[in-house]
Amino acid sequence: MQLQYLTYFVAVAQTRHFTRAAERVNVSQPALSKQIATLERELGATLFSRARGNITLTAAGEALLPLAQRILADVDTATREVQELLAQLRRGRVRLGATPSVCTGLLPTVLRDFHREYPGIQLVVQETGSGDLVRELSAGALDLALVIPAQGGPAEEGALVITPVLVEELIVASSRPQRRHQNHAAHRAACGCRTSPDCRW
Amino acid sequence: MQLQYLTYFVAVAQTRHFTRAAERVNVSQPALSKQIATLERELGATLFSRARGNITLTAAGEALLPLAQRILADVDTATREVQELLAQLRRGRVRLGATPSVCTGLLPTVLRDFHREYPGIQLVVQETGSGDLVRELSAGALDLALVIPAQGGPAEEGALVITPVLVEELIVASSRPQRRHQNHAAHRAACGCRTSPDCRW
DNA sequence: GAATGTTACGCTGTCCGTAAGAATC
């Protein structure tokens, strides 16, 4: 099954005329005729009753028409929706908060990549501590904040949504041989992974 | 836009894996990969975030998925509905009544053609006068009757639906020169055509 | 013979599979 078939089918059904349908879909009349024949063969059903100068839909054609129209409309909607989404993604403003360590270590690369992909998005970055960031987020002064969660792992904070993004290993360097910091195992158990599935860093 | 694109797109969206999606739709992985790329180029939007071993939908992909699924489901429904309709058309019974003149002149050819196209339809033909036919039709003993309408042309008869099918010229043959029967002009005016648009005889 | 749909035929573009490449773990 091809979308083209349905386009041609609907054109003929609406014009009740092969030649005029061909003009409407900008194709030669024999090409359209053949595609309709292919569709009919594929369905195993005659779709049009070809009386000279009086093309009408058969029962099978009547059954197909509404679905064909809906399918074509959906295809149109699909492309349009994606386009509209892109248009929205291409302009706007994001107020992002982050801790000093994040701002120094991770943000520069991420912001560069983001700006390259969405040059129309205005980025406002605020650098302060995790506590302040959460408060400003709650107050609506920020859209997004990269914070270091309190001991015990991520948890819901009122109306805020928290998504684990990155788990870092903290290593104790010492002059005496020593095991890795025990919190590491706890972190992995809490998060289930080293890097969140949503994280592209 | 091709339906194939949407099929491949949905497969990748559901498996979150190009290789496994390719297996599911029975195509080589590079072929699928290329089609997805074509779809993305056509929409002007990236649909998947390709992180190694962690394919996820982008916002555009999320927007497209439900519509793509609906379109594919509709295509499936369309073919199935036509098939079911055909199955119904292929078996059944029609009780047809007709006047003696119709049974003699027109029916044989029509019945032969009809039976050739719908060999599974059982045809029961009853031959009697127009009055009786209408009565039996009203009583539900017939499904269809070919009658000669009362003078004055076709009209609604209770719950019956009447469709003009054929207008015949009646010629007076005489030893003296004479005009065509005057009713002929009246008939044409009433019916608007010599043969009804629905008539293939 | 004019109008209209179908069949025939060669051409082009699209899609496919195999093979090679690139990137990540």
Added chain:
DNA sequence: GATTCTTACGGACAGCGTAACATTC
């Protein structure tokens, strides 16, 4: 080095347009 996605390339096939044909008015 194994896995996984992308790029390259040659072949097969579907769809197109022109032309010829068939049919009906």
